[in-house]
Amino acid sequence: MKGSLTVVGTGIRSVAQTTLESRASMEGADRLLYLVADPVTEAWLRQLNPTHESLADCYREDLKRIDSYHEMVARTLAYVRRGEHVCLAFYGHPGVFVYPSHKAVAEARAEGFDAVMLAGVSxxxxxxxxxxxxxxxxxxxxxxxxxxxxxxxxxxxxxxxxxxxxxxxxxxxxxxxxxxxxxxxxxxxxxxxxxxxxxxxxxxxxxxxxxxxxxxxxxxxxxxxxxxxxxxxxxxxxPPRELGVSDPEMLQRLGLKQHTARRAS
Ligand SMILES: C[S@@+](CC[C@H](N)C(=O)[O-])C[C@H]1O[C@@H](n2cnc3c(N)ncnc32)[C@H](O)[C@@H]1O
CATH class of the missing domain: 3.30.950.10 (Tetrapyrrole methylase, C-terminal domain)
Structure with a gap:
């Protein structure tokens, strides 16, 4: 069996902001690794998949944050190399201000494994x-x-x-x-x-x-x-300090009048 990696986000508001595809991935994984921010989400993940494993113990006072992140990636990749379909869950959007999620996907792909990241609510x-x-x-x-x-x-x-x-x-x-x-x-x-x-x-x-x-x-x-x-x-x-000023030359080039250019979408 060839291992794979799916990285998902649980959203910010506990349980309510997890997308259906992320939930399905967490439920169906051979191994669910997670790092979340609140106890309710953690309890939910633990009952969603019995293989659950928290990565919170990678954070230690004696470690720089970057070393903790590398430990998370190493633990994740070890299961993928064993042939497991691994789901790695972070709170929020898994790709927004989350170094180990991107790193894990990149390393898994570099080693020839299928690896994807699913969008979440940041x-x-x-x-x-x-x-x-x-x-x-x-x-x-x-x-x-x-x-x-x-x-x-x-x-x-x-x-x-x-x-x-x-x-x-x-x-x-x-x-x-x-x-x-x-x-x-x-x-x-x-x-x-x-x-x-x-x-x-x-x-x-x-x-x-x-x-x-x-x-x-x-x-x-x-x-x-x-x-x-x-x-x-x-x-x-x-918030903005003041309204941005439209450039007359650009307005002319785009065929826009001053009053229509305030909002472009
Ligand atoms: C490591 S980042 C994780 C971001 C997360 N992955 C996301 O998608 O929002 C942590 C930072 O995200 C922001 N953040 C996390 N939780 C938040 C919340 N409940 N409300 C506002 N900002 C939050 C803060 O700026 C915090 O310092």
Missing amino acids: AEDCLFADLGIDPADHGCQSFEATDFLMRRRRFDPTSHLILWQIGVVGEIGYRPDQRFHRDGLAVLVEYLLESYPANHQVTVYEAAQYAVCDPIVDVCSLERLLDADVTAISTLYV
């Missing part, structure tokens, strides 16, 4: 719904917060801006108590203040993990962001 998808934002208006840029600072990413402050992992800026390790220092967040605020006024209203967002809960939508001024309750699952939404 925190950003929930954000669009909960905050009522459409990326068609103004465009939307999305960055990992540490990468955003390290590379001084250039961005357009007239577009929507979404910053991931604002609770762990500059952190490369794992802390079981989830008590991360705030120095990195202070650097982020400083960098954003180069492009937005201090009173610019931003949102610290947490999508609800359970259907009975509301999302956390904490609106504050940029200068007060350090006072906000930022956790390891917070995402920052920064």
